[in-house]
Amino acid sequence: MVLDGIWHFPRPVRFGAGRIGDLGVACRELGMTRPLIVSDPGIVATGTIDDAVVALARQGLTATVFAGLAANPTDSAVAAGAAVLREGRHDGVIPWGGGSALDAGKTIALMAHAAEPIWAYEWRPDFTPSTAPVPAPPIITVPTTAGTGSEMEGGAVITDTATRVKRIVAHPAMAPRLVIADPALSVGLPAHLTAWTGMDALSHCLEALFAPEFDPFSDGIAMMGTRLVKDWLPRAVENGRDLDARGYMLVAASMGAVAFRKGLGAMHGISHAVGALLDTQHGLTNAVVMPYVLASHGNAIAEKATRLARFLGLSDPSLPAFLAWVQAFRRDLGIPATLAALGVEDDHVDALVPRVMADGNMLTNPRPLDADAVRHLLVATIRGGDAVLT
Secondary structure, three states: OOOEEEEOOOOOEEEEOOHHHHHHHHHHHOOOOOEEEEOOHHHHHOOHHHHHHHHHHHOOOOOEEEOOOOOOOEHHHHHHHHHHHHHOOOOEEEEEEOHHHHHHHHHHHHHOOOOOOHHHHEEEOOEOOOOOOOOOOOEEEEEOOOOOOHHHOOEEEEEEOOOOEEEEEEOHHHOOOEEEEOHHHHOOOOHHHHHHHHHHHHHHHHHHHHOOOOOHHHHHHHHHHHHHHHHHHHHHHHOOOOHHHHHHHHHHHHHHHHHHHHOOOHHHHHHHHHHHHHOOOHHHHHHHHHHHHHHHHHHHHHHHHHHHHHHOOOOOOOHHHHHHHHHHHHHHOOOOOOHHHHOOOHHHHHHHHHHHHHOHHHHHOOOOOOHHHHHHHHHHHHHOOOOOOO
16 A cells, blocks of 8 residues: 655645655755755665755755754754754755654754744743744745654753753744654664554554543543554554555654644653653663553543543453553563663652652643652653553
8 A cells, every 4th residue: 555645734744655755846846945954864874865955955945954963962062053943044944853853853943033032932831931922934844754754843851950850831932834754764763663663653643641630622632543553653663664554654654643642641740850861762762661650540540541442442441451451562662661770769769759849740740749749650661660650
């Protein structure tokens, strides 16, 4: 089956193997003649971006590449990229890569011409971010991993290097004008990164579904995204050249990002805190904490978990069966059992608790958690103990 299409929800998407060939035409349609491609050294090393730069040049477009990014995008990297954009008089931004490149690229587009400092655009419970107009250039996102779904939305997670805290930056000018989703670009992703990013997509779908607000549209998208991950992530891990598996996982990642506009929860609250403090890979961290956080929700998610288990085709549609499936699915993909395997120790808990509590995603956790509950949950994820909260 050939997966190919042009979609218009929630924003224009050109999807299918070989769609990266549409990039030049798309740039022209959005008025770009000197785009800045934002990526990371690993993606640049594959040669795909060099090929695109040559192809764009043949169409009269001058593209420059900024690749000064690490695994978790920082405010300093954004500032450096924004300076490159301004100095090069670039009229468009093409974030190309995984979540780091996509988040950094969108934020660079915002900050290159913003009148306010980066944290004026931060989203957090006790602060209203600036929505003052910013003359940002248009953005075309090109995802190469199926995880964050950042290609679809107008927000980003950026590490504050001064405090070692991950902060959410959002502004209407960061919303991509077009997504080019080409499964062929993810073929070279190693099996372990395929698993980690795929579990990130699953975490988005599950947390969006279990967020307590009434939103049947997001719930339906989240449930379908979960089933796509269940059906296709093992195939993508086993055979990275399976374009159907790669394609369906790109769809699942995008669906997760659409759904989580409803909210996330403690998976991301913990993952953001751990990632900012210890620079762990985001999808992997979500995957490790996933069963502990789900177990901590208890009966708060029982009805939805039962409905989801039935939709996934589990033989026993119940909360315990769903939790058992998550454990088995994670184990079969080679995900470590505890945060200790990622270098997190008991000594880190005191620093992590306030970071988790301050994360805006905790506002939509299925059950409110105080500092003591967060501490219990963190200890469980480190030691592998009981995460059920009373």
